[in-house]
Amino acid sequence: MxxxxxxxxxxxxxxxxxxxxxxxxxxxxxxxxxxxxxxxxxxxxxxxxxxxxxxxxxxxxxxxxxxxxxxxxxxxxxxxxxxxxxxxxxxxxxxxxxxxxxxxxxxxxxxxxxxxxxxxxxxxxxCHVLRYTPFWQTLRDVVHSGKLGRIISVTHHENLVYWHMAHSFVRGNWRNEETSGPMLLSKCCHDFDILLWILQTQVVHLNSFGSLTHFKPEYAPEGATMRCTDGCPAAETCKYEATKLYVIDGDGWPANHISYIPTKEARMEALKTGWYGRCVYHCDNDVVDHQTVNMEMDDGTTVTLTMNGQGEEECRTMRWDGTDATLFGKFSSKGNEIRIHHHLTGEIEDIPVIDRDSSGHGGGDFGIMRSFVNAIQGNPDDSITTARESLESHLLAFAAEESRHNKTVINMEEYRQRVEAEARNM
Ligand SMILES: NC(=O)c1ccc[n+]([C@@H]2O[C@H](COP(=O)([O-])OP(=O)(O)OC[C@H]3O[C@@H](n4cnc5c(N)ncnc54)[C@H](O)[C@@H]3O)[C@@H](O)[C@H]2O)c1
The missing domain is CATH 3.40.50.720 (NAD(P)-binding Rossmann-like Domain)
Structure with missing residues (x-):
């Protein structure tokens, strides 16, 4: 072919x-x-x-x-x-x-x-790339195998390492709702999608809390300059000081995002004039730096999703409690873990996650490409994210925003009907 x-x-x-x-x-x-x-x-x-x-x-x-x-x-x-x-x-x-x-x-x-x-x-x-990663496919297989029993409660954390939070959501592309969108949509529509894909149930109610708590002028170190390259007195003690992160040779991310020219000189120049040299306490950011969502599913399972921007390591961590076993998981570029504690026997079982390739997002980048190619060739796989299915993860993020702003509980069935009708009238 x-x-x-x-x-x-x-x-x-x-x-x-x-x-x-x-x-x-x-x-x-x-x-x-x-x-x-x-x-x-x-x-x-x-x-x-x-x-x-x-x-x-x-x-x-x-x-x-x-x-x-x-x-x-x-x-x-x-x-x-x-x-x-x-x-x-x-x-x-x-x-x-x-x-x-x-x-x-x-x-x-x-x-x-x-x-x-x-x-x-x-x-x-x-591009819900997580569906195509060996980690999430393995986790889904475990849950669907019945090994954990009936799922009662899920706790899922999207932990951003602190410098990624600063790079993307304080200084960079996704810092401002006006130009990008709500943080939960930008960062966690993947998480909603993957939770729904595994649980195979719908959310009936949700509520959400969170705010932009830290990256504000009042938390700037004393005498901080508007740019890290302006001789900031806090350079040595500030973990967000830009030259530490970006002024390196070579092609690695995120340094290559601020300048494709792989030299320290080019990157220093980019810091002096571009977004990424700005003091994190003096940017035009307004997206939240932490947020939680509580969800009740239609079979009674409860799920909490926490997005936090002060992590020490970029990873997703989770706990799935079933009637027969508890699963702890970690999805990280530094190594994946899935461990099951069987309640009756006390046995601990480590589930291997077999890496497929070295593409980004734990193998998901190439996985989604292959899925797209297969679908075009008439062989769609069972991970394929149709637009209709993807919509649900996006609606959950928007509903959570409504809850966060209004301090209300959202009835998702009413919400879906309302926004679908509103869209038809626009
Ligand atoms: N699937 C994932 O996990 C994942 C991860 C990161 C980003 N994203 C999404 O991918 C998209 C791109 O993100 P990115 O990190 O590659 O950003 P980027 O800024 O690196 O790339 C966007 C590109 O679009 C170009 N562009 C601007 N105007 C254009 C136009 N009129 N026509 C064509 N191109 C234009 C820009 O010059 C830039 O090169 C965003 O929607 C982002 O939210 C998804």
Whole structure:
């Protein structure tokens, strides 16, 4: 079978991660076009995939302006606020689309995207990469095997390491609701999705608490300068001091995000002028730095989700309590763990998680690419995230925001009906 042809729209971090799949699996996927305004990023993809000159565009707008379908599929890796307009047009032109999460930071746009995919009959797959990782697939198999008995309670933590919180949600792309969206949507729509995918039940009620507590001017060290590069007196004692994190040689993330030129000089220059050199206590951020969500499922199971931005290690940790056993899990780039404590026998059982490949998100980046390719070839797998299914994880995040702001308990059935009706009237 010949490879599926695709156009990468948005050649930043995610566009490159998915492009790598095509480079390593040329029989499955071929990148035949690129749309990206940044010349350095655009050219990098052109070189990697040997893209023909007439398939190079400076943005999704010019790509779609021709009103022609130039390949079978598009991978849309633009930033959150452009997902809606670009994807609606892609679906109208007949493309099958792999869309980065979140679908949209605007509630009703998510619903309209699902309606458009259903009306046009195109595939709209959302990048819920965790479904494709060996860790989560193993955890799901364990729960579905019945080993834990009936699940009574789940505690799930999304722990951001403190510098990732600062990089993405204080200084960077997802710091402000106006330009990106609520924190819980940006960071935890994956977590909602994975919990629903494993539990196979619906949320009936939820409530949520959280706030932006720490990254505010009143918590700046005494005399802190607006930029770390301005001779800040707190440089040595501040864990967020930018040169420690970014002024390194080489191609690693997050230093490569602030400058692709892999030298200390280029990165120092980027800190002096760009977002990432700003004092974390003096940014234009407004998203929360911690939040909890309590959920009651339709079979009575209770689930709590905690997002916290002061972690010592980037990882997800969890505890699943069933009527027969308790499971403790850790999903981390430093190593995965799944351990079961059997109640009756006291036996402790470690479940191995077999790594599949070295792609990002614990193997999920390549996993989702293969799933997308399979779906286009007519062999959808059972992890595939349809747009309708993805919508639920997004609705939970928006409902949690409503609860957090209004200090109310949300009845999810009423909420779904209300927002679906509102979207139809817009
Ligand atoms: N699935 C995941 O786990 C995961 C992880 C990180 C980010 N994301 C999502 O992926 C998306 C991209 O994130 P990223 O980290 O790659 O960001 P990024 O900033 O590295 O990349 C976005 C790219 O879009 C380009 N762009 C801007 N305007 C454009 C236009 N008009 N047409 C085409 N391209 C345009 C930018 O120049 C940039 O290169 C976001 O929606 C983000 O929320 C998902």
């Amino acid at each position: 010949s490879p599926i042809e695709t156009i990468i729209v948005g050649a930043g971090g995610r566009g490159n991660a998915y492009g790598r799949f095509a480079m390593e699996h040329p029989q499955e996927l071929s990148v035949v076009g690129v749309a990206e305004p940044d010349e350095v990023r655009r050219n990098r993809l052109v070189t990697h995939h040997d893209i023909a000159p007439d398939m190079i565009y400076d943005g999704w707008e010019s790509l779609l302006d021709s009103n022609e379908k130039l390949a079978q599929t598009i991978i849309n890796c633009t930033m959150d606020r452009t997902h809606y307009d670009s994807t609606i047009k892609m679906l109208d032109l007949g493309y099958d689309v792999l869309l980065e999460k979140p679908m949209s930071p605007v509630l009703h746009e998510n619903i309209k995207l699902v309606q458009k995919a259903e009306d046009t009959g195109r595939l709209l797959q959302v």
